Amino acid sequence: HAWNTALFVTASILGSALVPKLLSQVGPRNAYLVAAIIFAAGTLACGLAPSMQAMLAGRVVQGLGGGMMLALSYAMIRIVFDESLWPRAIALVSGMWGVATLVGPAIGGIFAELGVWRAAFWSLVPVIGIFAIMATLILPKRAGDDEAKDKLAWPQLILLTAAVLIVSAASISASTFWNVAGVAIAFAVLLLLVIVEQKATKRILPKGTFSIKRLGALYMTMGFLGASVTSSEVFVPLFFQVLHNQSPLVAGYLAALMGGSWTLGSIGSSGVSGARVNRVILAAPVMGIAGMVTLAILVPPGSEGHWYDLLPICLAMAIIGFGVGMTWPHLLTRVFKRAEAADQNLASASLTTVQLFTTAMGAALAGMVANLAGLSNPGGVAGTANAALWLFIGFTALSGIALLSAIALVRSSR
Numbered sequence: 001h002a003w004n005t006a007l008f009v010t011a012s013i014l015g016s017a018l019v020p021k022l023l024s025q026v027g028p029r030n031a032y033l034v035a036a037i038i039f040a041a042g043t044l045a046c047g048l049a050p051s052m053q054a055m056l057a058g059r060v061v062q063g064l065g066g067g068m069m070l071a072l073s074y075a076m077i078r079i080v081f082d083e084s085l086w087p088r089a090i091a092l093v094s095g096m097w098g099v100a101t102l103v104g105p106a107i108g109g110i111f112a113e114l115g116v117w118r119a120a121f122w123s124l125v126p127v128i129g130i131f132a133i134m135a136t137l138i139l140p141k142r143a144g145d146d147e148a149k150d151k152l153a154w155p156q157l158i159l160l161t162a163a164v165l166i167v168s169a170a171s172i173s174a175s176t177f178w179n180v181a182g183v184a185i186a187f188a189v190l191l192l193l194v195i196v197e198q199k200a201t202k203r204i205l206p207k208g209t210f211s212i213k214r215l216g217a218l219y220m221t222m223g224f225l226g227a228s229v230t231s232s233e234v235f236v237p238l239f240f241q242v243l244h245n246q247s248p249l250v251a252g253y254l255a256a257l258m259g260g261s262w263t264l265g266s267i268g269s270s271g272v273s274g275a276r277v278n279r280v281i282l283a284a285p286v287m288g289i290a291g292m293v294t295l296a297i298l299v300p301p302g303s304e305g306h307w308y309d310l311l312p313i314c315l316a317m318a319i320i321g322f323g324v325g326m327t328w329p330h331l332l333t334r335v336f337k338r339a340e341a342a343d344q345n346l347a348s349a350s351l352t353t354v355q356l357f358t359t360a361m362g363a364a365l366a367g368m369v370a371n372l373a374g375l376s377n378p379g380g381v382a383g384t385a386n387a388a389l390w391l392f393i394g395f396t397a398l399s400g401i402a403l404l405s406a407i408a409l410v411r412s413s414r
Contacts, residue, residue, distance in 0.1 A: 013352075016071035016353045024345060039062055042058050047121030067352065077348075078348055087271070156200065157204065215339065222354055226324065226355055228288055228398040240254050255317075262321040262328070278410045278413065284327035284406070294316035335351060
């Protein structure tokens with residue numbers, strides 16, 4: 001089951017990195033059709049898989065198409081909408097994450113309860129078909145700025161894929177040694193990727209990515225804020241079950257509070273403009289720090305699971321998600337604005353690449369911290385409580401780093 005997710009995420013990151021080349025070669029309309037066909041093929045392969053090996057192969061293909069589709073959604077915002085509407089459009093894309101977080105488990109649970117898990121994959125095929133028809137009818141054939149053909153940066157793509165596979169494998173292992181070793185090797189590969197990217201003429205990231213004053217602070221803020229939410233969501237259901245006496249279903253939906261509040265924050269703040277945007281960007285990591293400190297205090301001791309025990313925990317989670325959500329459209333919009341005109345396709349794809357990569361790295365680091373803190377050994381209530389304490393301390397540190405990068409970002413915009 002773990003490899004199902006790991007391979008899907010790895011292929012999604014690769015797919016998002018391939019989008020600039022795809023866009024420049026075939027244009028927006030056909031790019032969406034190609035991505036939809038790949039996603040549909042992977043989905044059908046999963047639904048018809050006779051073995052786990054076939055299922056994993058299908059998940060790779062599905063992830064490749066899914067990564068392309070997600071990256072293309074950001075590219076279409078830049079191509080189809082006026083600049084003044086970018087934050088609102090990005091907020092809608094973020095809103096779909098929240099809807100999927102809330103609705104997805106319920107739909108999947110119904111198929112699982114009925115014992116027809118394959119139908120969960122088959123049911124996506126007609127949706128993909130409708131999506132492909134809409135793309136054909138609505139999207140432009142050419143973007144107007146894709147004459148300069150983007151070229152594939154194979155060395156960086158190979159290094160990026162290797163780093164994600166290594167860190168994913170490390171996060172799956174129950175061995176602390178392999179957790180630490182995998183993360184260390186992945187960071188070494190990532191460092192090599194940075195060196196190669198800086199010297200290369202063919203790139204996977206826009207110029208200025210490693211400059212704090214241009215895009216560096218933006219990507220750091222995005223990465224640390226996003227990872228603090230997505231990585232914590234992995235463990236929160238377990239903490240609710242073991243420490244606060246909740247059923248798996250209830251624990252899952254309580255954990256979805258972060259995703260839901262992220263959606264509300266994105267939509268609610270999308271109309272903010274001018275000098276207020278900087279205040280929103282600075283507020284998000286402050287809210288994250290406050291929320292994570294609250295969780296570090298309230299989650300580890302455990303409770304009987306009464307509503308009054310859970311309410312402050314849920315409020316803290318909602319504050320964290322809302323804070324990240326309200327700054328997200330403005331961070332992504334600034335990537336478009338700060339990237340050079342020739343790098344707009346790379347900038348669009350980088351939003352998904354950075355988000356998925358930092359999520360994978362954050363989950364691996366969180367798994368390493370949890371294992372070191374005793375989640376597996378000694379395990380049980382005591383091990384889970386200690387793991388919760390150190391994880392939320394770690395997530396507080398991530399939010400703190402995000403605050404520093406947000407300050408640098410705001411200063412560079414003045």
